[in-house]
Amino acid sequence: MIRGMPGSRTPTPLTVPHAATAQRPAWPELPSAVQDWIVDQLGSPVISAISERSGYTPGFAARLVLADGRRLFAKVAGWGREWLLDSYAKEATKRRTLPDAVPAPELITDARTVIDSVDWQLLIFTEIDGRPPHRPWTVDDIRIAVRTVEAAARALTPAPAGYPWQPLSAELGELSPDKEEMITERFGDHAAEMRELVAALPERCNGTTLVHADLRDDNMIIGADGRGWIVDWNFPLLGRQWIDLVTLLISVRGDGWDADAILAASPLVGPGDREAIDTLLADLALYYAIASGSPEPDGSPYLREHQRWSREVVADWLAERRNWPRGH
Incomplete structure (x- = not known):
């Protein structure tokens, strides 16, 4: 049960744009070789990619629709941001340890590669229809x-x-x-x-x-x-x-x-x-x-x-x- 009403105290006005705080690259901004690598991992071409605007990290994060009809969520780190590469790699390892009862999207696959001397990390999750x-x-x-x-x-x-x-x-x-x-x-x-x-x-x-x-x-x-x-x-x-x-x-x-x-x-x-x-x-x-x-x-x-x-x-x-x- 939730007690209390919105007017029970004076709110502190939000000072950042709701669900629009992230500055992320869009799918067309990924290097073409990286796009090709991601498609190889997915096994189907990307028809559309809608960037996720919430959050505070600069990695690629988007809802993908594939040519075979699947809908997935992808996170990509690269661009020389070693801290983000490490964070995403550890996230994949940690996510795999979580039991099925945890309300967290399933990690389908993760992969790492080097393209033109730059490291790239990919995480693919089930897409959650939500907001x-x-x-x-x-x-x-x-x-x-x-x-x-x-x-x-x-x-x-x-x-x-x-x-x-x-x-x-x-x-x-x-x-x-x-x-x-x-x-x-x-x-x-x-x-x-x-x-x-x-x-x-x-x-x-x-x-x-x-x-x-x-x-x-x-x-x-x-x-x-x-x-x-x-x-x-x-x-x-x-x-x-x-x-x-x-x-x-x-x-x-x-x-x-x-x-x-x-x-x-x-x-x-x-x-x-x-x-x-x-x-x-x-x-x-x-x-x-x-x-x-x-x-x-x-x-x-x-x-x-x-x-x-x-x-x-x-x-x-x-x-x-x-x-x-x-x-x-």
Whole structure:
């Protein structure tokens, strides 16, 4: 059950174009030799390719219609972006370990090649007939999304074998110098509390569930049949089963919904999880504050603005939960 209404709090106006944040190459912009290689992997010519505009990475991502009638989803990395090649290759390996009960599109094939001295990585998935969640979020989309996250958590507890999964604290929780600086700058009146929260992350947030660890609205699909799907399994980690629900609800709260009421209604969250959730929010507040001030990345013109929006939403959510003056 979803409690709370859109008007229960003032929304934080979205500052990036909904489902249009990615700057991706279209099919005709791929080198002809790369197109030929992809067609060879597919086994049929590409009749149409509709680029996916959501997300924040610059790789090729498109819904393909093939001459033999199949409809597939393709992701391609290349253009000398080694970090993206590595990310896509690892995504393929990780996706293959996920059990069938996980609501994630099936990976049909992946391939790697070198064309004109440039590495290229291809991933082919089943195409999901669907769309990103509406923004602002609607009650129907929230219900589908929450149900999807809960199903994924059940299917991924305990984590599947077949990959050396790392704990959430491998990426979050360290009290690094830049976090110390940001605590002083943005949370000075609550510095000691923030340090205690962040330092407790390994104990409070690591777990035995494989969590997506990058779950936002642009990594979800609302299917035409009413089912939800989670995509882009690039960075899964071992954490508590509610981690993905909290990260997804950042955008839900930003759109004016009562995220805490949704958490309270979920079987993933228990009465003893309040401090642990605050620990995750504290670390995310620092992450977004630091990342949003970094230089603009190549090929992702809206990433920093998205991070600035998330910075404000997470900080406000944490302040409300801790009974701090808002806006510190």
